[in-house]
Amino acid sequence: MAFIEGGWPNVTHEADREYFGRVADLTLRHARIVAFGSTRRASLPAEDDPQLRGVLDAGTSVACLFGKSWGLHVAEVLRTDLVTNLAMIESSVAFLAAHGREVIYDAEHFFDGYRADPAYALATLEAAARGGASRLVLCDTNGGTLPLTLHDVVKTVIDTLGRPVGIHTHNDAGCGVANALMAVKAGANHVQGTINGFGERCGNANLCQIIPNLVLKLGHQAIDEEQLTHLTEVSRLVSELANLHHDDRQGFVGGSAFAHKGGMHIDAVQKNPQAYEHVPPERVGNQRRVLVSDQAGAGTLVWKLERMYPALDKGSATVRGLLQRLKDLEAEGYQFEAAEASFELLAKRALGDFRPHFELLYYRVRLDREGEGGTVHEATVKLRVNGDVRHTAAEGNGPVNALNLALKKALEEFYPDVARFHLTDFKVRVLDSAAGTAARVRVLVQTRVNGFEFGTVGVSSDVIEASWEALVDSVEYGLGRLEAEPDRP
Amino acid sequence: MAFIEGGWPNVTHEADREYFGRVADLTLRHARIVAFGSTRRASLPAEDDPQLRGVLDAGTSVACLFGKSWGLHVAEVLRTDLVTNLAMIESSVAFLAAHGREVIYDAEHFFDGYRADPAYALATLEAAARGGASRLVLCDTNGGTLPLTLHDVVKTVIDTLGRPVGIHTHNDAGCGVANALMAVKAGANHVQGTINGFGERCGNANLCQIIPNLVLKLGHQAIDEEQLTHLTEVSRLVSELANLHHDDRQGFVGGSAFAHKGGMHIDAVQKNPQAYEHVPPERVGNQRRVLVSDQAGAGTLVWKLERMYPALDKGSATVRGLLQRLKDLEAEGYQFEAAEASFELLAKRALGDFRPHFELLYYRVRLDREGEGGTVHEATVKLRVNGDVRHTAAEGNGPVNALNLALKKALEEFYPDVARFHLTDFKVRVLDSAAGTAARVRVLVQTRVNGFEFGTVGVSSDVIEASWEALVDSVEYGLGRLEAEPDRP
Numbered sequence: 013m014a015f016i017e018g019g020w021p022n023v024t025h026e027a028d029r030e031y032f033g034r035v036a037d038l039t040l041r042h043a044r045i046v047a048f049g050s051t052r053r054a055s056l057p058a059e060d061d062p063q064l065r066g067v068l069d070a071g072t073s074v075a076c077l078f079g080k081s082w083g084l085h086v087a088e089v090l091r092t093d094l095v096t097n098l099a100m101i102e103s104s105v106a107f108l109a110a111h112g113r114e115v116i117y118d119a120e121h122f123f124d125g126y127r128a129d130p131a132y133a134l135a136t137l138e139a140a141a142r143g144g145a146s147r148l149v150l151c152d153t154n155g156g157t158l159p160l161t162l163h164d165v166v167k168t169v170i171d172t173l174g175r176p177v178g179i180h181t182h183n184d185a186g187c188g189v190a191n192a193l194m195a196v197k198a199g200a201n202h203v204q205g206t207i208n209g210f211g212e213r214c215g216n217a218n219l220c221q222i223i224p225n226l227v228l229k230l231g232h233q234a235i236d237e238e239q240l241t242h243l244t245e246v247s248r249l250v251s252e253l254a255n256l257h258h259d260d261r262q263g264f265v266g267g268s269a270f271a272h273k274g275g276m277h278i279d280a281v282q283k284n285p286q287a288y289e290h291v292p293p294e295r296v297g298n299q300r301r302v303l304v305s306d307q308a309g310a311g312t313l314v315w316k317l318e319r320m321y322p323a324l325d326k327g328s329a330t331v332r333g334l335l336q337r338l339k340d341l342e343a344e345g346y347q348f349e350a351a352e353a354s355f356e357l358l359a360k361r362a363l364g365d366f367r368p369h370f371e372l373l374y375y376r377v378r379l380d381r382e383g384e385g386g387t388v389h390e391a392t393v394k395l396r397v398n399g400d401v402r403h404t405a406a407e408g409n410g411p412v413n414a415l416n417l418a419l420k421k422a423l424e425e426f427y428p429d430v431a432r433f434h435l436t437d438f439k440v441r442v443l444d445s446a447a448g449t450a451a452r453v454r455v456l457v458q459t460r461v462n463g464f465e466f467g468t469v470g471v472s473s474d475v476i477e478a479s480w481e482a483l484v485d486s487v488e489y490g491l492g493r494l495e496a497e498p499d500r501p
Numbered sequence: 502m503a504f505i506e507g508g509w510p511n512v513t514h515e516a517d518r519e520y521f522g523r524v525a526d527l528t529l530r531h532a533r534i535v536a537f538g539s540t541r542r543a544s545l546p547a548e549d550d551p552q553l554r555g556v557l558d559a560g561t562s563v564a565c566l567f568g569k570s571w572g573l574h575v576a577e578v579l580r581t582d583l584v585t586n587l588a589m590i591e592s593s594v595a596f597l598a599a600h601g602r603e604v605i606y607d608a609e610h611f612f613d614g615y616r617a618d619p620a621y622a623l624a625t626l627e628a629a630a631r632g633g634a635s636r637l638v639l640c641d642t643n644g645g646t647l648p649l650t651l652h653d654v655v656k657t658v659i660d661t662l663g664r665p666v667g668i669h670t671h672n673d674a675g676c677g678v679a680n681a682l683m684a685v686k687a688g689a690n691h692v693q694g695t696i697n698g699f700g701e702r703c704g705n706a707n708l709c710q711i712i713p714n715l716v717l718k719l720g721h722q723a724i725d726e727e728q729l730t731h732l733t734e735v736s737r738l739v740s741e742l743a744n745l746h747h748d749d750r751q752g753f754v755g756g757s758a759f760a761h762k763g764g765m766h767i768d769a770v771q772k773n774p775q776a777y778e779h780v781p782p783e784r785v786g787n788q789r790r791v792l793v794s795d796q797a798g799a800g801t802l803v804w805k806l807e808r809m810y811p812a813l814d815k816g817s818a819t820v821r822g823l824l825q826r827l828k829d830l831e832a833e834g835y836q837f838e839a840a841e842a843s844f845e846l847l848a849k850r851a852l853g854d855f856r857p858h859f860e861l862l863y864y865r866v867r868l869d870r871e872g873e874g875g876t877v878h879e880a881t882v883k884l885r886v887n888g889d890v891r892h893t894a895a896e897g898n899g900p901v902n903a904l905n906l907a908l909k910k911a912l913e914e915f916y917p918d919v920a921r922f923h924l925t926d927f928k929v930r931v932l933d934s935a936a937g938t939a940a941r942v943r944v945l946v947q948t949r950v951n952g953f954e955f956g957t958v959g960v961s962s963d964v965i966e967a968s969w970e971a972l973v974d975s976v977e978y979g980l981g982r983l984e985a986e987p988d989r990p
Contacts, residue, residue, distance in 0.1 A: 089769045089776055155752070156779020158718055159648050159679045160686050184779050185718070186710030186752045190648045190679030197649050213760060214752045221675030229647055229674070263644070263675045263703045271702060280578045287578055290645020290673050372872055379866040379900075379965055387966050410963035411868075411900070413938040435937025440929040440964070448924025448946075449902040449968065457937075474899035475929070475964055476868055477876050479938065 014043040015116070017204075021047050021070035032070040046116065047072045051079040051104040054092040058107035068111055075108045078118035078151070079140065081133045082125030094132060098139040105143025117145035118180060118204075123157040126165055134172060141173070147202050148177050152191060155184030155214060159194045166198035178202030181217040183209060188217040193225055196232070203234075207250040208259065220247045220265045224296050237295075244297040264296045271301040271349070275309040278302055282315065303349050310335055317359055334362040344471055345443045345452050351469035353459075353489040354482070369491050370423060371396045372484075377411045377476060391415040397426045412438075412479040419483060433490050434460045437467075440475060457482040461490045503532040504605070506693075510536050510559035521559040535605065536561045540568040540593040543581040547596035557600055564597045567607035567640070568629065570622045571614030583621060587628045594632030606634035607669060607693075612646040615654055623661060630662070636691050637666050641680060644671025644703060648683045655687035667691030670706040672698060677706040682714055685721070692723075696739040697748065709736045709754045713785050726784075733786040753785045760790040760838070764798040767791055771804065792838050799824055806848055823851040833960055834932045834941050840958035842948075842978040843971070858980050859912060860885045861973075866900045866965060880904040886915045901927075901968040908972060922979050923949045926956075929964060946971040950979045 018035060019028050035045050047070035052061040067075050079101040080086050086097045105115045117140035119125075125133040137148050150166060157165075162181075170177055179195035179202070181188045192203050203226075209218030220243060226232040227240055247265035251258035260267040270293040272278045280287040285300065293299050302316055310326045313335060317324055324331060337358065338348070348355040360366040373394040381387040391414035394403040402422040408414030416435075423430050437458030442451045455470045455478040466489060470481025507524060508517050524534050536559035541550040556564050568590040569575050575586045594604045606629035608614075614622040626637050639655060646654075651670075658666055668684035668691070670677045681692050692715075698707030709732060715721040716729055736754035740747035749756035759782040761767045769776040774789065782788050791805055799815045802824060806813055813820060826847065827837070837844040849855040862883040870876040880903035883892040893910040897903030905924075912919050926947030931940045944959045944967040955978060959970025 084773065085769070085776060088773045154777055154779040156718070158682060158714060160652075160683065163649070183750070184752045184758065185714055186678035186707060187676075187682070187714075189675035190683075193647055193676070194649065194679075209750075212762060212766070213757055214750045214755060218675060225647060225674055225676075229645070261672070261698075261703045263673045266703060268702055269673065273701060277701070280574070284573065284577045287574060288643055290643040372870075374869065374871045376870070377866075377868040377900075379963070380863065381861075381865070381966065381969075382863045383861055387963055389963060409939055410942075410961070411866075411965060413962070416938040438931050438937050438940050440931055440942065442927050442929055448927050449905040449972075450898055451927050453899075453929065472899070473902070474868070474876055474878060476900060477870065480870075483938075 015046045015074060015076075016040075016043045017046045017048050017076055018070075018072070019048055021049075021066045032072065036071055044074050045072045046074045046076045048076050048078075051077055051097075051100040052107075054090065054096050054100060058103045061104075064104060064107060067108065068113070072113075074114045074116065076116040076118055076149075077104055077108065077145075078120045079104070079136060080121065080125075081119045081136045082121040083129055083132060084124075085121055098135060101136055102139040102143040105140050105145050109144035115143070115145045116147045116149060116178070116202075117141075117143075118149045118151050120151050121153045122150040123152045123162060123165060124154060126169075134169065137169070137173060137177075141175075148173070148175070149180050149202060149204060150177050150195070150200075151180040151204075152182055153180075155182030155188060157181075157187075157191065158185060159187055159190045162191045163194040163198045166195045166200055170199040176201040178204060180204040182211065183214040183217065186214075188215065189221040189225070192217045192222050193230070196226065196230065208247055208262065208265075210250070218262070221263050224264045224291065228291050228295060240295060241297045264291070265298060267301070267350075269293070270298055271303050273303040275312060278312050278315070301349070313338075320356065320359070321363065330363055334359060337362060341471075345454050346469055346471050347454065347456075348469065350456055351467040351482075351485075353466035354468045354485045357468075357485055357489055357492075369397070369427065369488055373401070375415060375418070375480065377415055379411055389414040391418040393418040393422050395419075395422050397423070400426075411476050412483075415476065415480060416483055419487070423487065427487075427491055429461075429491065429494050430487060432461060433486065435486075436460045436465060438479075440478075443471075453478050455479045455482045457486050459486040459490055461494065464493070466490070466493075504535045504563060504565075505529075505532045506535045506537050506565055507559075507561070508537055510538070510555045521561065525560055533563050534561045535563045535565045537565050537567075540566055540586075540589040541596075543579060543585050543589060547592045550593075553593060553596060556597065557602070561602075563603045563605065565605040565607055565638075566593055566597065566634075567609045568593070568625060569610065569614075570608045570625045571610040572617055572621060573613075574610055587624060590625055590628040591632040594629050594634050598633035604629075604632070604634045605636045605638060605667070605691075606632075607638045607640050609640050610642045611639040612641045612651060612654060613643060615658075623658065626658070626662065626666075630664075637662070637664075638669050638691060638693060639666050639684070639689075640669040640693075641671060642669075644673030644677060646670075646676075646680065647674060648676055648679045651680045652683040652687045655684045655689055659688045665690040667693060669693040671700065672703040672706065675703075677704065678710040678714070681706045681711050682719070685715065685719065697736055697751065697754075699739070707751070710752050713753045713780065717780050717784060729784060730786040753780070754787060756790070756839075758782070759787055760792050762792040764801060767801050767804075790838070802827075809845065809848070810852065819852055823848060826851060830960075834943050835958055835960050836943065836945075837958065839945055840956040840971075840974075842955035843957045843974045846957075846974055846978055846981075858886070858916065858977055862890070864904060864907070864969065866904055868900055878903040880907040882907040882911050884908075884911050886912070889915075900965050901972075904965065904969060905972055908976070912976065916976075916980055918950070918980065918983050919976060921950060922975065924975075925949045925954060927968075929967075932960075942967050944968045944971045946975050948975040948979060950983065953982070955979070955982075 018031055021032050047067045049067035052058045052064055058064055080097055108115050177200050179192050179200040181191040205217035205219040205222055207219055209215035223234050226234040244265040248258055272281050277288050310331050314324050314326045375393045378390045389408050389411050392405045404418050404422040406414050406417035408417050420430050439456040441454045444451050452473050453475045458467050468482045468485035470478040472478040507520055510521050536556045538556035541547045541553055547553055569586055597604050666689050668681050668689040670680040694706035694708040694711055696708055698704035712723050715723040733754040737747055761770050766777050799820050803813050803815045864882045867879045868876055878897050878900050881894045891911040893907050895903050895906035897906050909919050928945040930943045933940050941962045942964045947956050957971045957974035959967040961967040
């Protein structure tokens with residue numbers, strides 16, 4: 013049974029209220045939507061508490077209420093007494109249950125509360141159970157409990173209550189994922205977490221780690237094997253929607269999770285992927301990557317270029333020259349891990365196999381900002397294509413945008429395909445940021461053509477020049493691909 | 502006893518060779534430097550193996566050798582037999598020990614090897630012990646072992662060998678830190694890891710999590726309490742040196758580890774920090790942060806501005822107006838968590854307390870790039886200071902640099918202090934990166950004046966305009982501070 017907790021419906025955000033209205037119209041195949049809330053105030057009966065009314069008004073079939081398990085919170089945050097808190101828990105759960113809601117009870121700070129006073133912490137769970145809660149979830153709200161302690165507490169609680177519990181962990185001690193798994197080993201049958209671990213402070217338990225561990229290693233049918241192959245895609249999508257950087261170092265779903273760089277590791281993985289991979293990347297929808305970098309040897313380079321140049325000789329001067337050029341560029345701040353198209357162009361140039369589609373004569377960019385008014389951005393580009401000179405100008409809503417538009421305009425007549433090149437990602441990384449505005453920057457551009465995506469890179473102390481470089485590579489690579497494989501660029 | 506593993510001295514990198522030469526001259530108070538290497542080749546006696554010679558030539562008092570524990574690796578990667586592998590381990594360790602080295606033995610893939618064939622995995626450890634290894638370290642090289650399994654294996658190995666072991670874990674299953682702690686609970690007395698968990702794929706076990714857990718929670722004297730207060734500083738420094746983003750979500754040492762955003766959490770932490778903090782931030786040299794954001798309420802805002810405006814009324818129209826302005830700006834992509842100086846200027850403006858130091862009439866930026874030649878960047882700035890108009894121009898090695906220089910030039914005559922404003926950090930984040938070159942960008946600038954640092958922010962679809970905004974805030978805030986507190990800006 014899967015639940016999606018949709019937030020606290022009585023907060024002042026219009027967006028949160030709108031959410032429950034619209035989500036009710038979705039047809040969900042696997043999950044049920046849950047409204048979140050807290051136990052009632054000490055001073056009000058549950059039916060008069062506006063916050064509990066809000067949970068009810070969200071109209072979900074399931075509600076999740078959190079309550080206090082820890083005397084410190086009861087006394088200093090709620091400012092009430094231990095007996096009243098038990099009554100608040102029981103009556104709040106009972107109120108929602110009486111209105112036909114399935115109620116999940118989140119025992120906030122359970123592990124801190126249990127350490128301070130085990131009997132009282134257990135009494136809060138019993139109060140929620142008497143109120144009719146279907147699931148009792150032990151929360152490590154401050155994220156500081158360590159795995160063995162957590163395991164033993166979960167086991168004792170399950171033995172004492174004679175029923176399974178759920179687990180909700182945070183990552184403040186770096187153990188959010190491990191703690192959730194330890195709880196499952198101790199008998200928990202319900203895990204709360206978030207995609208990519210997004211959450212307050214150091215994050216919640218990361219479902220993109222927990223789910224594959226449960227399915228592939230502990231043999232639990234958390235989701236089926238086919239669904240699991242979409243995990244990397246879901247992880248990336250959620251980062252995109254949240255407009256947060258996708259952590260490449262995440263286990264299973266990160267861009268580096270199955271990336272091999274050192275020559276010895278690459279050599280071993282060529283012999284048997286199991287040598288340095290704990291699970292096959294395709295099981296979680298991820299893929300193996302062989303990173304070309306200054307740590308790569310000639311063998312890796314040749315392996316990498318095999319598809320394009322099957323006959324390449326590892327010992328040749330050309331390959332040695334390419335390797336040296338790669339090392340020099342990496343020392344300048346280039347990175348080809350996320351810009352394999354630029355790497356291929358580099359290899360083509362080194363192998364004398366590159367024919368440029370155009371030659372730049374010059375570009376100029378102007379920015380005029382008047383006082384508090386807007387800024388005008390104008391770019392002019394002059395270039396030569398097969399002997400013909402084209403000189404174009406464009407305005408954009410930023411200097412790089414203006415330059416990109418002027419470039420496309422100048423090329424469209426010769427290469428109408430460039431109109432279909434869609435930039436799907438544009439990243440700027442300041443390299444030596446301590447150098448302030450004189451720092452070098454690396455620009456990574458991701459381009460999509462006919463559903464195929466590729467990355468290019470540029471480096472300069474001028475962000476516009478670095479962008480230009482990445483844009484030019486994107487055009488050159490995209491056009492080259494379309495010519496080589498017209499159907500699938 | 503602390504060890505710093507300095508790398509593999511016989512690789513082809515000049516930098517690695519230089520390292521061992523120079524590190525020998527350092528006076529280290531706590532740690533010993535370790536040279537890393539592997540067991541000898543199957544075909545050579547240890548004394549003829551050039552790689553082992555390299556480890557010896559590094560001149561360290563300690564060496565760390567890794568060898569194979571897993572039949573799969575012996576057969577498919579080394580391409581030798583199980584008995585030869587045992588001889589390789591014993592003779593390689595013995596060779597270095599005979600030359601006076603203390604030898605740490607890293608049993609690579611120990612947990613995978615143990616799962617496949619426990620007796621053979623144990624036999625490899627015994628071979629290293631016979632060779633004279635002082636420490637036997639169990640490595641979870643592929644990072645896929647889960648905490649309870651790892652705990653039980655470590656315990657069995659210690660019981661069988663009758664001596665403690667070390668532990669070396671990776672984070673591929675999201676359990677790197679937990680696994681190291683579980684091993685310690687099982688009796689391991691030596692932990693290998695890296696600062697910030699930097700390492701291949703998903704990283705090594707993160708010492709910035711392991712150390713505070715060992716010291717503050719498990720009562721081990723891994724480092725003393727005073728040293729522990731430098732942990733956050735060390736973590737940030739290593740990110741700086743590696744030129745990698747410092748992960749704000751890292752436990753203990755991350756910028757968000759003790760950050761409170763939701764109104765309810767801030768309210769509770771005001772009453773008692775323990776309510777939502779698993780350890781006091783100052784123990785690890787970090788600090789509590791109250792984040793001003795659209796989730797903040799008027800109470801938080803007033804608490805935050807208390808130092809500047811002690812008499813501010815939470816219910817006033819001014820505070821409500823400032824809160825609304827804050828929400829609007831965050832919706833546009835501004836973020837004030839790392840730009841508290843911009844937040845203070847915003848508050849001053851809302852409270853009618855802001856007097857600008859200058860007024861912009863216009864700026865213009867030109868970029869001229871000729872073919873493959875260099876690019877000329879020129880900025881002109883015209884502004885008014887107390888009725889006087891100044892018009893300056895500057896060239897820079899990028900457009901933002903040129904603009905910054907022209908701005909400082911125009912202001913220096915009136916405010917000579919700006920010459921001492923040092924930009925220590927300059928970051929560009931593309932917000933809606935899928936919009937390609939038309940995306941909005943957020944620029945964060947960090948400025949140091951007289952040893953005091955502060956952050957400012959700008960947002961625009963034009964990276965230069967966003968930079969200008971952050972630079973102007975930096976000048977306005979820095980000058981304001983110098984006037985208010987001339988001794989300590």
